[in-house]
Structures are given as structure tokens and as C-alpha cells.
Amino acid sequence: MENQEIETHTIAVLVDNEPGVLARVVGLFSGRGYNIESLTVSTVSEDKTVSRISIVTSGTPMIIEQIKAQLDRLVPVSAVHDLTEEGAYIEREVALIKVAAKGPERRESLRIADIFRARVADTTVDSFVFVVTGTQEKIDAFTELMRALGGVEVSRSGVVAIARGSEVL
Amino acid sequence: MASERMTGAEIVIKALVDLGVEVVFGYPGGAVLPIYDALFKQNRLRHILVRQEGGAVHAAEGYARSTGKIGVVLVTSGPGATNAVTGLTDALMDSVPVVCLTGQVPTHLIGNDAFQECDTTGITRPCTKHNYLVKDVQDLGKTLHEAFYVAGSGRPGPVVVDLPKDVQFAEGDYEAPQSAAHKTYKPRVKGDPSAIEQAVSLLASAKRPIVYAGGGVVNSGDKGSQLLTQFVRMTGYPCTLTLMGLGAYPASDNQFLGMLGMHGTYEANMAMHDSDVILCVGARFDDRVTGRLDAFAPDAKKIHIDIDPSSINKNVRVDIPIIGDVAHVLEDMVKIWKSKQHRADGKALDAWWDRITEWRAVNCLKFKQAGDIIKPQHAIRRLYEATKDRETYITTEVGQHQMWAAQHFPFDRPNHWMTSGGLGTMGYGLPAAVGVQLAHPDALVVDIAGEASTMMNIQELSTAMQYRAKIKVFILNNEYMGMVRQWQELLHGGRYSETYSEALPDFVKLAEAFGAVGLRAEKADQLDDVIAEMIACDNAVVADICVDPAENVFPMIPSGAAHNDMLLGPEDEKAKPVSEDGMVLV
CATH class of the missing domain: 3.40.50.970 (Thiamin diphosphate (ThDP)-binding fold, Pyr/PP domains)
Incomplete structure (x- = not known):
């Protein structure tokens, strides 16, 4: 029987920076019933003609293979790289986390931020906005701790990822 | 070649002529008036006025599939485009090369819910191979040439070019591009030689082989069918075709088992089920073909030739995938079979044909024509x-x-x-x-x-x-x-x-x-x-x-059943009731 276990993969997609290309990628996922756990997009080439889309998705190995083949089939897509499969890679996410708290909770939030190497981006007498960078798990953990201390608002960038080593896409 | 200055509408006509288009199926409307005016002033393109835009796309599909050329459609914005959607989806599913030009409201009105406006590129994105919205007349010529290249190359399909009315009026430069190559879209036509060699060896060692071919062979051109026929004949293996592939191998040939799948022949489906090696050529293991997936050809090693990598391992896990154009790959297979002096296992093949002959004797397509009622x-x-x-x-x-x-x-x-x-x-x-x-x-x-x-x-x-x-x-x-x-x-x-x-x-x-x-x-x-x-x-x-209103199509693999579990006629209908699981399938 086929391996039916659900795997999570981080995929980097290089695309022509043209109108509608993101809609094509997102439409492909919704139309074929694939999962998107995280998606980020931005131009990456000097002349702004190429964008990089980083997608975290999950599915059985057969589905993951389909996702990559379907992405590669889109006309404006120039390359599809399954970072999870191709070897070691670095993954980061940035989050802005607002914590509304007073008194000892406020002080505790600052102490935890220090442990997580989060920086303070803004402050009022009864709130902080922290910037925290790291893996999804780290940001999840930080957010969880902050929720215990007061009102929390979260804005996350989604995952960006790049392969280790000297090879340049 | 020097570029020429002309209006967007004139560029459309010029580009179509340069691309070898002879016939355009269309229906006029407000947002394509400039193009229709340009059509009126020329005599190179023949315009066929349909009665509804859906008909235009199907007519273009018929034209394309019977000639191997690209079918061209011209419709207006809004309802013109939405009426074309069924035909575009049809062309996408059956890999038919069609270029559909749609009028659009002027660029400054896009997004304003203008009269006869719809988000054509948005609506047609999932039902085309690719689509374009041309906002600058300077891009028009190049975009049209690219659209034809995308529609006709690789796995063919429909492409929409949305043309705002102001772009049709605007003056721009037109130059026929020297090459059709695309920056990011590069379909692969030559198959991987080592995979092809592996496939030929596996086929040569087969005891119960079958060739299962589909519409990809037809799309590969006359050469695709010729090479398929040559390969099947030189191996002596049985061949079955999908609905889309009919004609790719001569039906009158004794090695042809008929169509396979839900309403395929008994011999084709039984041979698929009992085979030990399947060579799938330009077909896609569609659910009408496979029946119950976990019981599909359980003992067979599968080789799959397809130009579209996303067709491989989509429904059925294959052992040797070969990505490339059917004609190119088959040409290599014929060569290797000859040069390595492969020969089919004669004894096993005879035994295999004996079994097929027994299945054929069931005469699964029989019907009784008696009396006045026409069957x-x-x-x-x-x-x-x-x-x-x-x-x-x-x-x-x-x-x-x-x-x-x-x-x-x-x-x-x-x-x-x-x-x-x-x-x-x-x-x-x-x-x-x-x-x-x-x-x-x-x-x-x-x-x-x-x-x-x-x-x-x-x-x-x-x-x-x-x-x-x-x-x-x-x-x-x-x-x-x-x-x-x-x-x-x-x-x-x-x-x-x-x-x-x-x-x-x-x-x-x-x-x-x-x-x-x-x-x-x-x-x-x-x-x-x-x-x-x-x-x-x-x-x-x-x-x-x-004709007889009560007649049913047999044989039939009911939904949720395996290839070797067919209904052969009305007698079976009562004997083998369809399971609850099968009922929910389409």
C-alpha cells in the first residue's frame, strides 16, 4: 500500500513577477484541495522580475509530489524546490506581538522577551510591541507565554526559507 | 524585420495571419467592435459567426482536433466570455489547443462593474492552461504569439487573451517575434534515455503485457499513431485505447482489444486486470478507466509516458515514469527494441493471447436486433x-x-x-x-x-x-x-x-x-x-x-467495482447489485 502518512514540506517557488501569479498559485491549492499552512511572497531579483513564494504545505507523499508537479506546470513558474526534501535549510518567521499588561505581568513580559531575544519595537505605559524572529515553533511558544500575561495581538509574516550551502537559485 | 505601427485591432489581425490562422469562430459585441471593424477590412481571415459563444469554442475544438491546428475564438466581454467558459473547460480537460480572444471594457473601467464587464482572467484562470490581460498595446503582438505557443506546445490546452477596448484602439508597434521560446515555460519533449531503456527491457521480459494508449498519442501528431502502431506490431502485444485515443491504433487490427474502462470491452478490461506489465502511452489513468483504484491491475508493473509531469503518479503509482512527447519516446523505444534485438517471450505471449481469445469469445458487445424496434x-x-x-x-x-x-x-x-x-x-x-x-x-x-x-x-x-x-x-x-x-x-x-x-x-x-x-x-x-x-x-x-428507449450500455464496470467485475448485460444487472460505496461515486 502507499505511504499514507501526512508530511509537512516547505516549498520555494520562483515565479515571473506578473499580475495574477499569486492568484494562480493560491487558486491551484484551493481548487485541488491542498493545504496551505503558510505562504509568503515577495520580489527577490534586482530588476524585480522574479518573485519567490515560500509555501508550507502538508499531505501524503503522493499529494506532495502532485503539488510540486502542478506548481511546475503553471506557465509563469520557473522553478519549484522542495526544501524539505533537498537537504538542510534555514527557516525563519518574523512576528510582531502586542502585549497589553500592567504591573508585574508587564515586567514579566519583558523578561520573557529577553529570553526569546525578542526586541521591543514600541511601548506605552500599559503595552509593548515585541519583534520576535525564529522558527514557527519558537514564535508559537513565545505567543503562548504572552497570552498568560495579558491581552495579546499577533501579526506573523509566515515562513521564509532558504537552503543551506553555497548553491544559489 | 522592422516593426510596423498600427492599432491594437490591426495587430490582432496581423498576428493571427502571421500565426497561420485561417478561421476564427466568434460572436461580436461592444467590447470587440474595433477587432470586428478590422476583420471587415481584410480578407485573409475567415470569420464564422456562431449563434452562442459556447458553440464557438466547441466549433474551434472540432476544428483543432480534426486538423491538429490551433482553434481560434473571438468573443466579447462579460457574457461573451462567461458563455465561453464551458468550452474552455472542455478544451482543458481534453487537452485541445484553443486560443480564445475576449473583449474587455476599457482599462480605466476595469473593476468598476462597467456594462458587460466581468473578471475574465479571474473566471478563466482555473479553466485555461494560461491567460493574459493585455493592458499595453506594445505588449499585444508578443502576447498573442506567446499565447499560441503555450496553447499548442507541451500538453495542449486553451489560452485566453483578454483585450480591453482601449488597447484595441491604441496605436502600437508590431513585429513578428523570431522565436517562440518562453522565459519560464519549457515543455520537455525528449524522454530520459535510461528510463526508456529500462522500460523497453521490462516490456521485453513481460509475460502478460498490454499497451494502454490515449489522447496524448493523437495530440502527438500522425507520427505518434504511426510509431504506436509500429511498436505494438513489432512486439505482438495487445493494445487497448481510451475514449480519447480511439483511432490512434487501427481498430480493424487483430491486436486491438477495443476501448477500455467503464464501458470498455470485456477483453480489454480483463487483460488490463490480469496483465503483468502495462505500457501507458499518453493516457492519464482517469477514474473512468481504472475503476476501483486499489483493485486496478494489481499484479502489473506500470510504465507511463506523458508530456505532463503532473499526470504521473496522480491516481496510480507507476514504476517507470517517462516524461516526454509520445512520438519522441516511442521513436526511441522502437529503436532500442530493434538495436537490442529484443524479442517477446513467445511462449508466454501465446498463452496470453489464448486467454484474450477466450475473453473475446464472450462477445461482450453483442446485442439483439429483432423486430421493428431499432436498437x-x-x-x-x-x-x-x-x-x-x-x-x-x-x-x-x-x-x-x-x-x-x-x-x-x-x-x-x-x-x-x-x-x-x-x-x-x-x-x-x-x-x-x-x-x-x-x-x-x-x-x-x-x-x-x-x-x-x-x-x-x-x-x-x-x-x-x-x-x-x-x-x-x-x-x-x-x-x-x-x-x-x-x-x-x-x-x-x-x-x-x-x-x-x-x-x-x-x-x-x-x-x-x-x-x-x-x-x-x-x-x-x-x-x-x-x-x-x-x-x-x-x-x-x-x-x-x-430507438429502443429501454436499451442500456453494456458492458459496464459499475462505480466502485474492479475491472474483472463487469456487468455484461441485463442478466448481470440483477445478479450483481451495486454496493452502497459505489453509489456515492459518479
Whole structure:
């Protein structure tokens, strides 16, 4: 029987920076019933003609293979790289986390931020906005701790990822 | 070549002419007036005025599939574009190269809910291979050339180019590009040599091999079919074809087992199920072909040749995938088979053919034509007998008649059979026949139809009349949406919910109202005369063939069943009731 276990993969997609290309990628996922756990997009080439889309998705190995083949089939897509499969890679996410708290909770939030190497981006007498960078798990953990201390608002960038080593896409 | 300065509308005409387009199927409207004005002033392109935009796309599909060229459609914004959506989806599912030019409201009005505005690129994104919105006249020429390249190369498909009205009026430079290459889109045509070698070795060692080929062979051009035929003959292996592939291998050849799948032959499906090596050529393991997936060809190693990598391992896990154009890969396979002096395992192959011969003896396509009532299968057999010696193209609608045509009308050459396979679009056949007839004015073009499907695009008979396209609409009139009725009989206790064709028109009078000829056969002894008269008629004909309303399509693999679990006839219907699991499948 086929391996039916659900795997999570981080995929980097290089695309022509043209109108509608993101809609094509997102439409492909919704139309074929694939999962998107995280998606980020931005131009990456000097002349702004190429964008990089980083997608975290999950599915059985057969589905993951389909996702990559379907992405590669889109006309404006120039390359599809399954970072999870191709070897070691670095993954980061940035989050802005607002914590509304007073008194000892406020002080505790600052102490935890220090442990997580989060920086303070803004402050009022009864709130902080922290910037925290790291893996999804780290940001999840930080957010969880902050929720215990007061009102929390979260804005996350989604995952960006790049392969280790000297090879340049 | 120096560039020329002209309006966007003129660029459209010039580019189409440069791209070798001869015929455009279209319907005018406000947002394409400049292009229609430019069309009026030239005589290189022939415009075929359809009666509804959906008909334009199907006609272009018929034109494309019978010629191997790209079908071209021109429609207006809003409803023009939305009416084209079914045809575009049909072309996508069946890999038909079509370029559809749609008018759009002027760029400054886009997004304002202007009159006859719709988000054409948004709506057609999932139902095209690619689409474009041209916002600058300077990009127009290049975009049109690129659209044709994308539509016709790799796995063919429909491409939409959305043209705002101000871009059609604006002046710009046009230059025919030197090369068609695309920055990011580069379909692979040559297969991986080591995979091909592996595949040939595996085939040579097979004891119970079968070749299963599909529409990709037809799309690969005449060479694809020739090479497939050559390879099958040199190996001596049995060959089966999908609905889309009919004609890719000569049906009259003894190595041909008939179509496979839900309504395929007993021998083709049994051979698939019991095989030890399957060579899949340009087919996609569609659910109508595989039946129950976990029981599909359980002992077979599978080789899959496809130009589209996303077709590989989509439904069925294959052992040797080969990505490339069918003709290129088959050419390599033929070469390797010869150079390595491979020979089929003669003893095993003889034993395999003995088993196939036993399955063939079941005579699964048998039917009883007795008495006055015309059996639909008989009508198709008689049609074949009367037309087999002339150049005949067959289109179909969708339903029982389509399956009977696939079973009982043999094709020895590709590009002569046009049917809506993937999407299953009722109303496809009549406009497709118009497109085929315009491409082949002297050939006989017959739309094998059902009465319900015919009603879906009957307006295109008017198009046929305008351009003297002498299409023959051969209606197997059973007064039911027969395939749905058959499923209701098999799966829903014979409760024929809304499938009776109530209040049908008199098709003879209907034909006459359009200026065509109407004929009718009500009894078996009238059939041959009606067919002869239809063929001889120098006009479009609607032949209303009144057939047995109770007849069902057999054999049949019911939903949720395996290939070796077929219903062979009405006797099996009671013996093998369809499971609850199968009922939820389509």
C-alpha cells in the first residue's frame, strides 16, 4: 500500500513577477484541495522580475509530489524546490506581538522577551510591541507565554526559507 | 524585420495571419467592435459567426482536433466570455489547443462593474492552461504569439487573451517575434534515455503485457499513431485505447482489444486486470478507466509516458515514469527494441493471447436486433457500414449514444473521432461538427447524438446553414437522458427522476425550420434508407432515429467495482447489485 502518512514540506517557488501569479498559485491549492499552512511572497531579483513564494504545505507523499508537479506546470513558474526534501535549510518567521499588561505581568513580559531575544519595537505605559524572529515553533511558544500575561495581538509574516550551502537559485 | 505601427485591432489581425490562422469562430459585441471593424477590412481571415459563444469554442475544438491546428475564438466581454467558459473547460480537460480572444471594457473601467464587464482572467484562470490581460498595446503582438505557443506546445490546452477596448484602439508597434521560446515555460519533449531503456527491457521480459494508449498519442501528431502502431506490431502485444485515443491504433487490427474502462470491452478490461506489465502511452489513468483504484491491475508493473509531469503518479503509482512527447519516446523505444534485438517471450505471449481469445469469445458487445424496434447499437453499425469507404469524421454528444459510438464505430485513423471525454459536455457534438466540416468541406461529418444533447446547442444548426456546412446530426432518439436513466435504473431503484425527454420538438420540422433536411426512421426496415438519404443529401441533415428507449450500455464496470467485475448485460444487472460505496461515486 502507499505511504499514507501526512508530511509537512516547505516549498520555494520562483515565479515571473506578473499580475495574477499569486492568484494562480493560491487558486491551484484551493481548487485541488491542498493545504496551505503558510505562504509568503515577495520580489527577490534586482530588476524585480522574479518573485519567490515560500509555501508550507502538508499531505501524503503522493499529494506532495502532485503539488510540486502542478506548481511546475503553471506557465509563469520557473522553478519549484522542495526544501524539505533537498537537504538542510534555514527557516525563519518574523512576528510582531502586542502585549497589553500592567504591573508585574508587564515586567514579566519583558523578561520573557529577553529570553526569546525578542526586541521591543514600541511601548506605552500599559503595552509593548515585541519583534520576535525564529522558527514557527519558537514564535508559537513565545505567543503562548504572552497570552498568560495579558491581552495579546499577533501579526506573523509566515515562513521564509532558504537552503543551506553555497548553491544559489 | 522592422516593426510596423498600427492599432491594437490591426495587430490582432496581423498576428493571427502571421500565426497561420485561417478561421476564427466568434460572436461580436461592444467590447470587440474595433477587432470586428478590422476583420471587415481584410480578407485573409475567415470569420464564422456562431449563434452562442459556447458553440464557438466547441466549433474551434472540432476544428483543432480534426486538423491538429490551433482553434481560434473571438468573443466579447462579460457574457461573451462567461458563455465561453464551458468550452474552455472542455478544451482543458481534453487537452485541445484553443486560443480564445475576449473583449474587455476599457482599462480605466476595469473593476468598476462597467456594462458587460466581468473578471475574465479571474473566471478563466482555473479553466485555461494560461491567460493574459493585455493592458499595453506594445505588449499585444508578443502576447498573442506567446499565447499560441503555450496553447499548442507541451500538453495542449486553451489560452485566453483578454483585450480591453482601449488597447484595441491604441496605436502600437508590431513585429513578428523570431522565436517562440518562453522565459519560464519549457515543455520537455525528449524522454530520459535510461528510463526508456529500462522500460523497453521490462516490456521485453513481460509475460502478460498490454499497451494502454490515449489522447496524448493523437495530440502527438500522425507520427505518434504511426510509431504506436509500429511498436505494438513489432512486439505482438495487445493494445487497448481510451475514449480519447480511439483511432490512434487501427481498430480493424487483430491486436486491438477495443476501448477500455467503464464501458470498455470485456477483453480489454480483463487483460488490463490480469496483465503483468502495462505500457501507458499518453493516457492519464482517469477514474473512468481504472475503476476501483486499489483493485486496478494489481499484479502489473506500470510504465507511463506523458508530456505532463503532473499526470504521473496522480491516481496510480507507476514504476517507470517517462516524461516526454509520445512520438519522441516511442521513436526511441522502437529503436532500442530493434538495436537490442529484443524479442517477446513467445511462449508466454501465446498463452496470453489464448486467454484474450477466450475473453473475446464472450462477445461482450453483442446485442439483439429483432423486430421493428431499432436498437441504437444496430443504428451505429449500419451507419458505419454505409460510411466506412468514405472520408468520415464523427463527433458525439455525451451519454449512451457516445458510448455506443465508441464501442460500435471503429476508427482506423486518428483525428477522425471528436468527443467530449473529460468534461462530458452535452451539446459539444453539433458545434464541433460545424468546426470539423469547415476544416474538411468535402468530408462526411456526422454528429452521433442523443435527443437531449441535441437540444443543448441546436442553435448552431443555424451556423451550419449560413456557411453551408453539410453536417449530419444522427440522433439516437430514445426519449430519455439515457445515461442518467441507466444509472437511475441500476442505482436508484428505477425512479426516473426528471430524465424523460418531455415535450420534444418534431426534429424533422425543426430541421426544416432551419432550412436543413429532416429525416426519420421509426422502424428497423427504414434505417438503411434514411442513412443512405442522409449521406447523399447536399445539405445539413437532422436524422431522427427512434430507438429502443429501454436499451442500456453494456458492458459496464459499475462505480466502485474492479475491472474483472463487469456487468455484461441485463442478466448481470440483477445478479450483481451495486454496493452502497459505489453509489456515492459518479
